Amino acid sequence: MRKVFVAGAAGFIGQHLVRALVSGGVSVIAQVHQRQVDFGPGVQTVTADTAAETLLQDCDEVAWLASGTTPAGSASDPLLELGSNLAPLLKLLQALQSQPGCHLLHVSSGGTLYGDVDHPASESLAMHPRSYYAAGKAAAEHFIEAWCQQYSGTATVLRPSNVYGPGQTLHGGFGVIPAAMSCLRDGKPMTLWGDGESLRDYLYIDDFIAACMAALRQPPQHGMHVFNVCSGQATSLKQLLALIEQVAGRTLQRDQRPVRMVDLRRVLLDGMRIRHELGWAPRTSLHDGLQRTWQWLNAIQP
Template identity: 45%
Template sequence: MGGHFLLLGGGFIGQALARRLTELGKKVMVVARNAPPHALPGVIWRKSDLSDAALLGDVLPDCHAVIHLATTSTPGTYSREPLREAEENLRPLLQLMHALDSYPTIPLVYLSSGGVIYGNPETLPVTEEHGLVPLSYHAAGKAAAEHFLGVFARQGHRVIILRPSNAYGPGQPFKTGFGVIPTLLEHLLRGTPMEIWGDGETVRDYLYIDDLVEACLKALHHPASGTFNVGSGEGHSLNELCRLAERVTSRQLELHYRPARGGDVKAVVLDVDRIRREMGWVPQVDLEEGLRRTWTKLLDEA
């Protein structure tokens, strides 16, 4: 089979995965709308819209595997714009599937979202068998993508769907609405107040970036289609997360609580037994150590 690993999406996760693949001596091409702030040695970067059919036709013939990491939304974006969610996230995926139909031996790894796709699970930790209960158009888009990919897999293509929890770590940029950990660490660094929607008792599963990258690598070599949760297997409330960050940084965080938003999941913790059994993957970095590494990197760059 061909040469390079094709990464669709060059954000925080894409850059981390590209670096790791090049460290392993792999050829890597990244297709993304925006170039990274710093060049990644050994990585071919193609700035393009992901629905560019001509580009896909150009790069797929020499492709070893495809990893779909791209998304333009969070549960808070496009909250009243379902058509925009479909156009910007779902349509490019369908375009990719159409192009891949001519290359049945190329495996596809798709990053869904374990943090939003289950809604408010009836039991915790939640397994992959739990029904999909999206509470936002972002989550509905992920659910729709999984259903399309399920049909694609039943037609004979190898599709591995990963449902990661809330990924974080060094290099994750501070951007309003994207990632609570970079947000709270940025406020700790600047000494500015942070807004919390609700009472701070919402529970999430936080996954260190190196552990997520390792799960992606194992998925690339998995011999069969399947869907897998990828998380720490532990839940922490937002209030607990803030206290832990204060302990790690030895700084005080000023919190301003605001009314809760309707589309937010109350609690989700992922059961990761399936990926442990079938791929031998287990998370290595706990939340306190991950926060410490992320804070150290942030101080170095400040």
């Protein structure tokens, strides 16, 4: 039986990935930081202070989803990126030096790495991080590539657009969809930065998990392989909020503020490489994804 080590398993994406792996008959070691999650049978849960060298001995693959910051959270404190994200990843890479046959799946960022673009960014476009958060993601990719080159490692890096869906809670002000829906449910105004014309790509969680599973099923040859993962649909903030209001049947109160330095105007991704090489494509429309997310939010306790 295949065994996968999942770091960041208690997070939004991590919980969905663990469930998908278990459903596929995969044995999982789930590493959690503070939040405890009952994953049920077939999952061994460990804490972040457990030595990676011991955990990786019998693993075929590692899925690295651990992230302790947000773009706004580390905006004035770059050391947060070092302590929360880079240092734990470097410990993992050090452990992987003796296990080059262990495939590494790393979830990076497509929404922050490329900077403002005039057309959908392909994976070959140079990275232009504007925030410390994005700079940390770029640094992580460089370290992973160095590990691949020095120790004949194999890594798949996924750069997702804005992933949303059931299970996503508001964390550090990160996530416009859970923020808007929470405000609508609670009848509170939502703080909005900028004029609402900024463009983003929104990807439903089930579609992103399908991309992760496709990458884990088809480990590439030696080296680092990068894929954008996106819906391919550019949506302005105004359009997004209008769709959310339509799904909820309510009007969102807005508290408009000036744009911030860390905010990007146009974040557009080219997702053709993953379609061609891994056979993946998104299946969920933005309307349907928002509807499922709103139904989930109203089914849980406020």
